[in-house]
Each structure stands twice: as C-alpha cells, then as structure tokens.
Amino acid sequence: MSTQPPPPPHLWPAPPPQGYGYGPPPLNGFALASLLVGLLCFPPLGIVFGVVALVQVAKKGERGKALAVCGLTVSVLLSGVLVLGVERAADTLFERARASGAAEPYEDVEGELTDFAELGVGSCFNVPGGDLLAEDPFVYRIACTEVHDAEVTLAHALSGSRFPGEEELKESTAEECWRAQDAYAMDTWALPSYAEMFYFAPSRATWRDGDRRLVCVIGTAEQEHRGSLRKDAGMLEPDQVAFLRAMNEADLALGHAPDAGVDEALEEYRAWAREMDGVLAAEARMLDAAKARPKVAGPAGVQHERVEAARRQWRRASEATTGDGFAKAWDRALAELPVETEKTLRGAYGLSTTVPEWLEEAQGDGSGAPGRAPSVEQA
Structure with a gap:
C-alpha cells in the first residue's frame, strides 16, 4: 500500500502577519521589578533585577530594555545613598564611643553591653574608662560581686508632658535621687568615702523626643569596688x-x-x-x-x-x-x-560608727553642717 506524500511546502500553514493574532512581544517582568524594588524597597536588589532584565530582553526579544536601564540607574544611585547613610551612622556610633573615652566600645570593659533603659534598681554596671560624666556612655551590666563603676538606686519615668526647665529639673531630680540613695543604703555612715551620687536625667532636647527616664546611681569608679552597697529597710x-x-x-x-x-x-x-x-x-x-x-x-x-x-x-x-x-x-x-x-x-543601734569624711570636714571647718557628694546630671 502506498503512502500519501506530504503536501508541498507552500501549503503548510504560515503564521499570520504582525498585528493579526500575536501582538507585540511581552514586557520583561524583571525590568519592571528593577525599577519598583530600587525605588521602594531595597536598591541593591534592584541592581540585580536590572541586570537580569537586560540579559533576558536581549535573548528573548522581550520589551522593557529602557525600563530595565532606568531601574538599574535608579537602583545604583539609591544604593550609593544607602551606603553613605550606613557609613555616617557607623561614624556617629564610633564618635560616641570616642566621646565616652572608649576607642573600641565593645572591648576592654568588663560586663555585657546593655541598653541603658534595661537597668533597674540594684543593677551594677561599668562604663568605658569609668567616666560617669561622659555624654551617652556605653553601659556594661555586670554582677555586683564583680568590680563595678556604679549601682542603680532608682530608675523610673518622670511624669508630666511639659519640660519643667533645666534648673527646676536639676533640683527636683537631685532631691529625689538623694532620697532614693538614703532608702537604698540607709546607713549612710557605712558608705565608702569614694561613693558619690550621680543621676542621669533627660535634657530639653531628649524630652522632646519622648525621653522621661531618670536613673539615680551610687558611683564607685574612683576605686575598685566589689559588692552591693544595698542596705535597705528589708535588711x-x-x-x-x-x-x-x-x-x-x-x-x-x-x-x-x-x-x-x-x-x-x-x-x-x-x-x-x-x-x-x-x-x-x-x-x-x-x-x-x-x-x-x-x-x-x-x-x-x-x-x-x-x-x-x-x-x-x-x-x-x-x-x-x-x-x-x-x-x-x-x-x-x-x-x-x-x-x-x-x-x-x-x-x-549596731550601725556604722565610722564618721564620714564629709562630716569630719564640716566639723573641722566649724560649720557643723553635713555636706553631700556632688550630684551630676547626665542627659
């Protein structure tokens, strides 16, 4: 039995001409994604999408070359801005470290780096160089049984929505911190001579940013000090x-x-x-x-x-x-x-009989009035 020969080539169906059924080539998805991701999300990823889009447009004949070039350009520019911002943030961080006396803020200080807001009553901590006067010091929490620079006697948020003023805040917080220290270490004669009262309070600028936290501490950075100074009513x-x-x-x-x-x-x-x-x-x-x-x-x-x-x-x-x-x-x-x-x-009463240096000095100069260690406000 004979087989039917195939029809001649000119009888095979041909694709319809352009504009009659197929339409223009599709838009490359990576080209659009490059622009959107570069503008709205993560510019470095926009660079990757832009490169992929240009390759696929060339291989597949898809549309979107101009869009891919635009997305790639935008992503490169915004990535540069992002890198610059990260560098400036890093510079600010290390500038704070240098200002606090610590060239390498995460080394050479005993304790665990801690957010200042996490310190509570009874917490002991170190600061770089033992400088409790430094602006925005890094805080390293440590057990009170170890050598430490300071011990927290009070930590809470101040009330009120209006900033009370520098002098008024200084007076009120100093009074509050003295009372907190007297309640925390009630036998004031038992405190070592190098113990001083410090407090960290908001400034006018940080108050506007919502900072209301007051932290009162007993500073012992002048000498190596181990052990808690706490001796409150429960003890x-x-x-x-x-x-x-x-x-x-x-x-x-x-x-x-x-x-x-x-x-x-x-x-x-x-x-x-x-x-x-x-x-x-x-x-x-x-x-x-x-x-x-x-x-x-x-x-x-x-x-x-x-x-x-x-x-x-x-x-x-x-x-x-x-x-x-x-x-x-x-x-x-x-x-x-x-x-x-x-x-x-x-x-x-079974309490300390060691006359504090500040009281001896007051008696010696004839005033008879007890003095207090200097208070220090730290924004």
Whole structure:
C-alpha cells in the first residue's frame, strides 16, 4: 500500500502577519521589578533585577530594555545613598564611643553591653574608662560581686508632658535621687568615702523626643569596688530603720539651706529654720520612744536632750529679724548636736560608727553642717 506524500511546502500553514493574532512581544517582568524594588524597597536588589532584565530582553526579544536601564540607574544611585547613610551612622556610633573615652566600645570593659533603659534598681554596671560624666556612655551590666563603676538606686519615668526647665529639673531630680540613695543604703555612715551620687536625667532636647527616664546611681569608679552597697529597710531591724529614717531626713533638711546670703534671703532662711525645727521634732519623737529600749536608752536620752536644745535655737533663728541674728542662732543650733553623741547612739543601734569624711570636714571647718557628694546630671 502506498503512502500519501506530504503536501508541498507552500501549503503548510504560515503564521499570520504582525498585528493579526500575536501582538507585540511581552514586557520583561524583571525590568519592571528593577525599577519598583530600587525605588521602594531595597536598591541593591534592584541592581540585580536590572541586570537580569537586560540579559533576558536581549535573548528573548522581550520589551522593557529602557525600563530595565532606568531601574538599574535608579537602583545604583539609591544604593550609593544607602551606603553613605550606613557609613555616617557607623561614624556617629564610633564618635560616641570616642566621646565616652572608649576607642573600641565593645572591648576592654568588663560586663555585657546593655541598653541603658534595661537597668533597674540594684543593677551594677561599668562604663568605658569609668567616666560617669561622659555624654551617652556605653553601659556594661555586670554582677555586683564583680568590680563595678556604679549601682542603680532608682530608675523610673518622670511624669508630666511639659519640660519643667533645666534648673527646676536639676533640683527636683537631685532631691529625689538623694532620697532614693538614703532608702537604698540607709546607713549612710557605712558608705565608702569614694561613693558619690550621680543621676542621669533627660535634657530639653531628649524630652522632646519622648525621653522621661531618670536613673539615680551610687558611683564607685574612683576605686575598685566589689559588692552591693544595698542596705535597705528589708535588711535592717525595725528600730534601726526608724532611727535611720529620722537621721537621714535631718541630713536632707540641712542640705536645703538657701544659696543666697542670709541678709539677701532672710525670709527663705527663716522658712528653712522652721523646716529644721519640724524634722528635729520628728527625730525627738523617735528618740523618746527609743528610751524604752534598754540597749539604746542611755544614748537615745542624751541625743533627745541635744535635739531639743537644737530645736530651741532653730526656733530663735526662725524669728530672727536680722541676718546676723539668724547666723548666731544657726551656729548655736549646729553646735548643740556634736558628732560624738550621734556616733555613740549609732553604735548602740549596731550601725556604722565610722564618721564620714564629709562630716569630719564640716566639723573641722566649724560649720557643723553635713555636706553631700556632688550630684551630676547626665542627659
């Protein structure tokens, strides 16, 4: 049986002419993706898509060469901008490190690099070079049993939406941090001589950015220090707590003396004298109750007498009509409370009897008024 020969070539169906069924070649997807990714997402990926698009357009005859070139160009330019931004951010980071005294911020400092906001009460930490005054220091959290530069006594957010002003904020935060330190390490005489109070508070600029965090610390960077300084109400006997609260309140009140001279601010000094009378009245009530406890009865009775004598002088000061009269009553009030009497009473309570350097200096210069370590504000 014979087979049918194929039709001649001119009878095979031919594709319809352009414009009659097939239309223009398709648009290359990578060309469009190059432009979109370069503009909106990740420019380096836009470069890759642009190169792929140009190759496929050439091989497959697809449309989109101009789009791919445009996407490639945009992606290259934006990638350059991205690299420049990363470099500037890195420069800023290392500039902060240099400003804090650490050329290599992640080396040569004991502890784990920690966000400052993660520090809580009782946290101990180091800073590069032990510089607690550095602007925006890097913080390395470490166990308090190891050598450390500082220990947190208070960490919380300040209230209010309006920035209170530099001076007002400085005064209020310093007072709050002293109270926090006195509550954290109640036996202030037991603190080492190199311990100082520092605080980190928002500045006007950071307040606008939403920063409200106040962190108070005891700084011990001047010497190698191990161990926590914490000795709060939960670690003391109730009678020790009552005694220390009264004594610390008196110390804080003594620090409220006006900055101006007595003659220029006599009314302010008279108000301060009334404050002193009030805190000493509370101390007298505590001592009166303590006289019923055999182990402290004798020293408490002596201190009670001295406190009442001091109160009489403070009341005279509050009624003074001249700066000279106030100053004389002030001197007599301070002289009524010798440090040796308090030292004996502290020993009876089982507390530290080492007279702090700041108190020895005050007694030595004749002022009789306790001093405080300098407060430091850190934005």
